[in-house]
Amino acid sequence: MSNKVENDTGGQLGSLIVSAVFVIVGVVTLYDSLSYSDIDSKVFPRAAAIVLIVCSMLSIVGSLLRPVREPGFGRGAWWRRILLVVSMLAACLAMPQLGFLPAGFIAFGGTLMASMHDRWTIQAAAVFLTSSILIMVGFYSLFRFVLNVPLP
Amino acid sequence: MLKSKFFKGLMAAAIMSVAGSASAELNGSVSYIIPFGPGGESDISARLQQPFFKEKFGQDLIVSYQPGGGGAVGWASLNGLNGDGQTIMGVNLPHIIIKPAQKEVGFTTEGLNTFHMFHYTPDAIVVATDSPYQSLQDLIDDARDNPGKVTLSGSGKASANHLAQIKFDKMAEIRTTYVPFKGTGAAVTALLGNQVKAEWGYTTVGAQQGEAVRLLAVAMQERHPLFPEVPTFKELGFDMVGGAYRGIALPDSASDETTQMWSDMISEINADPAFRQKMLDGGFAMLDIDKAKMADFMQKLTDEYLGDAREAGLID
Amino acid sequence: MDAGSFLSALTPLNIAFAFFGVVAGTVIGSIPGLTATMAVAVLVPITFSMEPASALILLGAIYTGAIYGGAYAAILLNTPGTPSAIATTFDGYPMAQRGEGDLAVALACFASVFGGLVGALALLFLAPPLSRVALAFGPVEYFWLAIFGLSLIASLSTGNLLKGLAGGAFGLILSTVGVAEISADIRLTFGSQTMIGGFGVVGALIGLYCIPVLIDLAATPDRHLSIETGVQSVRVGEAARVAMRSKFNLLRSSIIGTLVGILPGAGGSVAGLVAYSEARRSARPEQRFGEGEPDGIIATEAANNATVGGGFIPTLVLGIPGTPPDAVILGALLVQGVRTGPGLFQSGGGSIAYTFIYGLIIATLLMLPVGLLIGRYAYKSIVAIPKAMLVPSVGFMTLIGTFAIRNSVSDVIIMIGLGVFGWVVSRFGFAASPIVLGLILGPIAEQGFVQTWIIGSATENLPGMFFGRPISQAIVAFTLLSLMYPVFAARRRRRAGVDRGAGS
Structure with a gap:
C-alpha cells in the first residue's frame, strides 16, 4: 500500500504464476482421469479440469494485455508468517510422539511469538504464559473428556 | 476422576471374574468408531448395542463417526490405534474385501483383526x-x-x-x-x-x-420374521443368499486375551433375547460368527465376493 | 396441536433442557471444527435414559443453537464455525472489520430466531404435505441446484469473473479427490493414503478461511477489528430496526431455508448460499453485498436456522434424515422405539412429535436472550483480547477442531497446507469463496449429473431428463437470472449514478 508501484508488479507476476499452477492442476487431473476404470468417475473431473484450464489461460492472456492490480503480498513481516505456519506444522508432526498438549504448546508458543508486536515485559510474559496454559488445558479437557475425542 | 476410574475398573474386574470368561479386562469407557457417517445401518446397529453393553459390562460404549473413502479412512487408521481393548471399530463386508482388491487403500482384508460378525x-x-x-x-x-x-x-x-x-x-x-x-x-x-x-x-x-x-x-435362507409374506429368492428359484455383513475389529496390536474377551462380550450381547428382538424389529438378521469361526467365514465370503466382482469386471 | 402437548413441552424440566441445549449448542457451534453433528452424537447415550420427547427437545435445542453459534466465528474471525455460516462471512467480517461487529452479531441473532421460528412453524403445521418436496427433488434437480449455487461465483467475483470461475473449477476438482462416492474409482490420490478420504468440508473451511486471517493478523501490528470510540454494547435497538426494514428479505430467506432444509441432499450451507444469492439478486442499487451489507447476514442466518425445522420434516414424516444431525437424531429415535412416519403427526393428543415441536419453538425463542448475551460477550472479548493472545488461541482451536472431525493428524496437515495455498492465491485475486463453493457443491453436482445421465440413457430420453421437468426449468431460470446479475447491477448502478447526478 505504501509503495504501490512495487506491489503492482508483484501482483502481476504472482497472478501469472498462480494461473499457470492452475493450468498444471487441470492437466494433471486430465492425465489422472485416464486411469479410471469407470466412465462415471471420468466425466465430472474432466469437465471441471477443462473449465479450469480455459479460465486460467484466459486469465493469463487478460493480465498480459491489461496489467492487473492485485494486492500482492503487501507489507508485513515474512518471518512472522513463516513462524506461524511452521510452528503449527511442527505441532502436527510432533503430535503422534509427544501427545497433543505438548505439541499444542509448540504451536501456541510459535504463533504467540509470531503475533507479538508489543514489547516483551516480564509481566506480559507471565500473563501470556498463564492464560495460554489455561486456554490449552481448557480446550483439551473439553474435547478429551466432555466430547470424548481420542486426542493422542 | 482417578478415583471413579479406579472404581469402574474394579467393577469391570468383578463382572469379568464372575463371568469367568477371560483374563483381560476393560478399563474405562470404550470408543466405538463407525467409519461412516451417522444414520446408516452400521450406526443404528451400534446404537442398539450401546445400552446392552452398558447394562452388561458397566462401561460406556461411545459411538463416534470417522467417515471418508467409503470406510477406507477409518480402516486404514485402525491398526495405528491403541490395542488395549478400549477402542473398537465397525467393519463391513463386502467393503473390506472389495476395496483393497481394487486399489491400494491403506489396509488389507487379512490385516484387520475382525473378531466378531454380529449381523447382516x-x-x-x-x-x-x-x-x-x-x-x-x-x-x-x-x-x-x-x-x-x-x-x-x-x-x-x-x-x-x-x-x-x-x-x-x-x-x-x-x-x-x-x-x-x-x-x-x-x-x-x-x-x-x-x-x-x-x-x-x-x-x-x-x-x-x-x-x-x-x-x-x-436374499435369506428362510423368510424374515418381520416380513412373513415376502418370499425368499430361493423359493422363487434364484440361489441368492447374502447381503451386507457387519462386525467389529480391534487394532492388530490387541492381545489374544483381549480379542477373546471382546468376542465373548459381543457374543453375550448377541445372545440376549431382548437385543435379538430389537435387531429383528429393525429388519436386521442375526449372525453369530465369533473369533473361532471367523477365519473360515472370511475365507468363504472373500472367495464369493471376489469371484462376483471379477465376473462383473469391477476388479482385475 | 392441542394444549396437552403444548403444556407437556412447558414442564420446567423440558424448558431447562431447551435452555441448556441452546447455550451448549451456541458455544459448540462457535468453535470451528465442532459441528452440530458431533455435539448431538455425543449426547445421544444420555438421552437413552430420558423421556423420548425431552431427549428430542435437548437434541433439537443443541442443533439449533449450534447453527446460530456458527455465525460468531464467521463474523468476528472470518471463519464459519459451522459450514452453514459460510455466506455469513461474506458480509459479516467486513462489518466487524469496520467496527460494526456488535451490530452484525445482534442482526444474526434476530435473523436466526426468525428463521428458526418459520422453520419450526412449517414443521408444526405443514409437515406431511411439505415432505413431498423431498421426494419431488430427483437427481436432475440436485444437479441444477448445485449449478445454481455455483452461479453465485459470478456475482461474488465482480470484475474478476475468470479468476472466480477458475477458483470454482479448482474447488470442484478438490471435491473429487479420494474414493469416489458413487463410482468405483479412487481419484487424484497419486498413490498416497493420506488423500484417500479426500478434502473434508469442515477442515477445508477452517483452512481456507481461518489460516489466511491468522497469517495476516500475525504479520502486521494493526488492530484485529477497528473499534469505534466509545464501544457500545450490542446494538439491539438498531439491529431490530434494520431487521424490521428487511422483513421481506427475512421472510424470503426463511422460506428458502425451510425448503432447502427439507431436501435430504442439501443442508444448511446450501440454504445459506441460495438465500444469499437471492438477496443479492434483488438488492437495491445502493446496497453493496460483499462489503458489509447487513442484508447479507440476515439472509444467510435466517435461512440456515430455518433448515433446522425444515430438516426435521422428512426426518419425522418419511424417516429420511434431512441433514447429518437429523440422521443422528433419527438413529436415537429408532433405538428408543419411536417409529417415524405420517402417523407421528396424526395420533393427536400428547404425541411426541408435537411436544418436540413446541420444545423446538421454545428453544428458538430462548435463543434471543441467550444469543444476544453470549454474542455481546463474544464480541467484547474478541475486541479486547490482545493480538498476541488471540492468534495463538484461534490457531490452537483450529488444530484441535480439525483433529476432532475424524481424529486424524493428516487432516490437520492438509488443513494447514490448504490454508497457506488459499492465502497465497487470494493475494492474487483468487478468493477463497469460489473454491469453497466448488468443494461443497461439487459432489452434489457430480452425483446428480451421473445419476441423471444413467437414468436418461436407460430411458432414452436425455434431453427430457435434463430440461423437461418443471422444477429443473424453474431452477435453470433462476440460475440464468443470477448469472446476468453483474450486467444488471452495473446498468442499475450507472442509472442510479445518473439520477443522483441529475438531482444534485
Whole structure:
C-alpha cells in the first residue's frame, strides 16, 4: 500500500504464476482421469479440469494485455508468517510422539511469538504464559473428556 | 476422576471374574468408531448395542463417526490405534474385501483383526407401494420386454447392492440399469420419489419405511420374521443368499486375551433375547460368527465376493 | 396441536433442557471444527435414559443453537464455525472489520430466531404435505441446484469473473479427490493414503478461511477489528430496526431455508448460499453485498436456522434424515422405539412429535436472550483480547477442531497446507469463496449429473431428463437470472449514478 508501484508488479507476476499452477492442476487431473476404470468417475473431473484450464489461460492472456492490480503480498513481516505456519506444522508432526498438549504448546508458543508486536515485559510474559496454559488445558479437557475425542 | 476410574475398573474386574470368561479386562469407557457417517445401518446397529453393553459390562460404549473413502479412512487408521481393548471399530463386508482388491487403500482384508460378525442386512428388492410390480416376476417380465429400461437405485458402486444387481441380472437373464446413490437413505428417497422403478436395498428398508414400500424378495435362507409374506429368492428359484455383513475389529496390536474377551462380550450381547428382538424389529438378521469361526467365514465370503466382482469386471 | 402437548413441552424440566441445549449448542457451534453433528452424537447415550420427547427437545435445542453459534466465528474471525455460516462471512467480517461487529452479531441473532421460528412453524403445521418436496427433488434437480449455487461465483467475483470461475473449477476438482462416492474409482490420490478420504468440508473451511486471517493478523501490528470510540454494547435497538426494514428479505430467506432444509441432499450451507444469492439478486442499487451489507447476514442466518425445522420434516414424516444431525437424531429415535412416519403427526393428543415441536419453538425463542448475551460477550472479548493472545488461541482451536472431525493428524496437515495455498492465491485475486463453493457443491453436482445421465440413457430420453421437468426449468431460470446479475447491477448502478447526478 505504501509503495504501490512495487506491489503492482508483484501482483502481476504472482497472478501469472498462480494461473499457470492452475493450468498444471487441470492437466494433471486430465492425465489422472485416464486411469479410471469407470466412465462415471471420468466425466465430472474432466469437465471441471477443462473449465479450469480455459479460465486460467484466459486469465493469463487478460493480465498480459491489461496489467492487473492485485494486492500482492503487501507489507508485513515474512518471518512472522513463516513462524506461524511452521510452528503449527511442527505441532502436527510432533503430535503422534509427544501427545497433543505438548505439541499444542509448540504451536501456541510459535504463533504467540509470531503475533507479538508489543514489547516483551516480564509481566506480559507471565500473563501470556498463564492464560495460554489455561486456554490449552481448557480446550483439551473439553474435547478429551466432555466430547470424548481420542486426542493422542 | 482417578478415583471413579479406579472404581469402574474394579467393577469391570468383578463382572469379568464372575463371568469367568477371560483374563483381560476393560478399563474405562470404550470408543466405538463407525467409519461412516451417522444414520446408516452400521450406526443404528451400534446404537442398539450401546445400552446392552452398558447394562452388561458397566462401561460406556461411545459411538463416534470417522467417515471418508467409503470406510477406507477409518480402516486404514485402525491398526495405528491403541490395542488395549478400549477402542473398537465397525467393519463391513463386502467393503473390506472389495476395496483393497481394487486399489491400494491403506489396509488389507487379512490385516484387520475382525473378531466378531454380529449381523447382516439381507439383500432385498424394494418397490414403492404404488408400484405396478406386485411380484418379482412382474419386474423380471418388464425387464425382459424392455431391456435396460428398468432402473434400480442402490447404495454406491462395487457395493453389496451393486454386486447383488449384477448377480441377479445374470441369474434371471435380464438387463436392468443400476443407479448408484450415496448411501441407502438417498437410494430410498429416489425410490419413494419415483425417480427409479425399484431399489436394491436391504430388509432394513422395509422395517424403516413400513407401509410406504413393498419388498419383492429377500436374499435369506428362510423368510424374515418381520416380513412373513415376502418370499425368499430361493423359493422363487434364484440361489441368492447374502447381503451386507457387519462386525467389529480391534487394532492388530490387541492381545489374544483381549480379542477373546471382546468376542465373548459381543457374543453375550448377541445372545440376549431382548437385543435379538430389537435387531429383528429393525429388519436386521442375526449372525453369530465369533473369533473361532471367523477365519473360515472370511475365507468363504472373500472367495464369493471376489469371484462376483471379477465376473462383473469391477476388479482385475 | 392441542394444549396437552403444548403444556407437556412447558414442564420446567423440558424448558431447562431447551435452555441448556441452546447455550451448549451456541458455544459448540462457535468453535470451528465442532459441528452440530458431533455435539448431538455425543449426547445421544444420555438421552437413552430420558423421556423420548425431552431427549428430542435437548437434541433439537443443541442443533439449533449450534447453527446460530456458527455465525460468531464467521463474523468476528472470518471463519464459519459451522459450514452453514459460510455466506455469513461474506458480509459479516467486513462489518466487524469496520467496527460494526456488535451490530452484525445482534442482526444474526434476530435473523436466526426468525428463521428458526418459520422453520419450526412449517414443521408444526405443514409437515406431511411439505415432505413431498423431498421426494419431488430427483437427481436432475440436485444437479441444477448445485449449478445454481455455483452461479453465485459470478456475482461474488465482480470484475474478476475468470479468476472466480477458475477458483470454482479448482474447488470442484478438490471435491473429487479420494474414493469416489458413487463410482468405483479412487481419484487424484497419486498413490498416497493420506488423500484417500479426500478434502473434508469442515477442515477445508477452517483452512481456507481461518489460516489466511491468522497469517495476516500475525504479520502486521494493526488492530484485529477497528473499534469505534466509545464501544457500545450490542446494538439491539438498531439491529431490530434494520431487521424490521428487511422483513421481506427475512421472510424470503426463511422460506428458502425451510425448503432447502427439507431436501435430504442439501443442508444448511446450501440454504445459506441460495438465500444469499437471492438477496443479492434483488438488492437495491445502493446496497453493496460483499462489503458489509447487513442484508447479507440476515439472509444467510435466517435461512440456515430455518433448515433446522425444515430438516426435521422428512426426518419425522418419511424417516429420511434431512441433514447429518437429523440422521443422528433419527438413529436415537429408532433405538428408543419411536417409529417415524405420517402417523407421528396424526395420533393427536400428547404425541411426541408435537411436544418436540413446541420444545423446538421454545428453544428458538430462548435463543434471543441467550444469543444476544453470549454474542455481546463474544464480541467484547474478541475486541479486547490482545493480538498476541488471540492468534495463538484461534490457531490452537483450529488444530484441535480439525483433529476432532475424524481424529486424524493428516487432516490437520492438509488443513494447514490448504490454508497457506488459499492465502497465497487470494493475494492474487483468487478468493477463497469460489473454491469453497466448488468443494461443497461439487459432489452434489457430480452425483446428480451421473445419476441423471444413467437414468436418461436407460430411458432414452436425455434431453427430457435434463430440461423437461418443471422444477429443473424453474431452477435453470433462476440460475440464468443470477448469472446476468453483474450486467444488471452495473446498468442499475450507472442509472442510479445518473439520477443522483441529475438531482444534485
